[in-house]
Amino acid sequence: MDSLASVLQFLAAFLDALVDADVLLLAECSLDLEGHLVEIDRITDSIYDSVNNGVYRAGFAESQTAYDEAVTDVFDALDHWDEVLADQRYLAGDRLTLPDVRLFPTLIRFDECYHTTFKCNRQYLHQYDNLWPYLRDLYQTPGFEETVRMEHIKDDGYYQGEITPIGPGLDYDQPHDRDQLSSPDETTARPS
Numbered sequence: 001m002d003s004l005a006s007v008l009q010f011l012a013a014f015l016d017a018l019v020d021a022d023v024l025l026l027a028e029c030s031l032d033l034e035g036h037l038v039e040i041d042r043i044t045d046s047i048y049d050s051v052n053n054g055v056y057r058a059g060f061a062e063s064q065t066a067y068d069e070a071v072t073d074v075f076d077a078l079d080h081w082d083e084v085l086a087d088q089r090y091l092a093g094d095r096l097t098l099p100d101v102r103l104f105p106t107l108i109r110f111d112e113c114y115h116t117t118f119k120c121n122r123q124y125l126h127q128y129d130n131l132w133p134y135l136r137d138l139y140q141t142p143g144f145e146e147t148v149r150m151e152h153i154k155d156d157g158y159y160q161g162e163i164t165p166i167g168p169g170l171d172y173d174q175p176h177d178r179d180q181l182s183s184p185d186e187t188t189a190r191p192s
Helices: 004-018 037-052 054-059 064-084 098-117 131-139 150-158
Strands: none
Touching: 037 054, 037 064, 037 098, 054 064, 054 098, 064 131, 098 131
């Protein structure tokens, strides 16, 4: 197994045989799209470098230059993916894939924590035309919402167990209409 994607493909195939596909998020993901795995790996690596790790590079920067570079990487990537998501439902096309699963934790934490705590404050995620509905689409996909504990995100992100921030109080269940970007047989989310 050469990569995380290969490991997750193996795991998804193994678990799919044991668990109902409606219950298991990995079984719903197209982790094994033949001919697309190189592109999926490229997107996964790009998202990790610029967004997943980028927010931490910004938050723990020890110089203005390091912070500026990290924040620029984060928002250049978010701007790019916002444009891509104008024309397709998911990062790699019409199917939920590993890059979507990998990006979700950072996006769900962004406005709630990273914007303020890690000083990634050029723009809120909910101000993006396509990333915000995309995040709600993922959140409403079976298996995603169950992984979110907003009080833990806020407590851990702000490093203060006694006081949990109230805001921003975003509604991740509001309709997103992103299912219109996929063909009917490609949808995996609950109706919006």
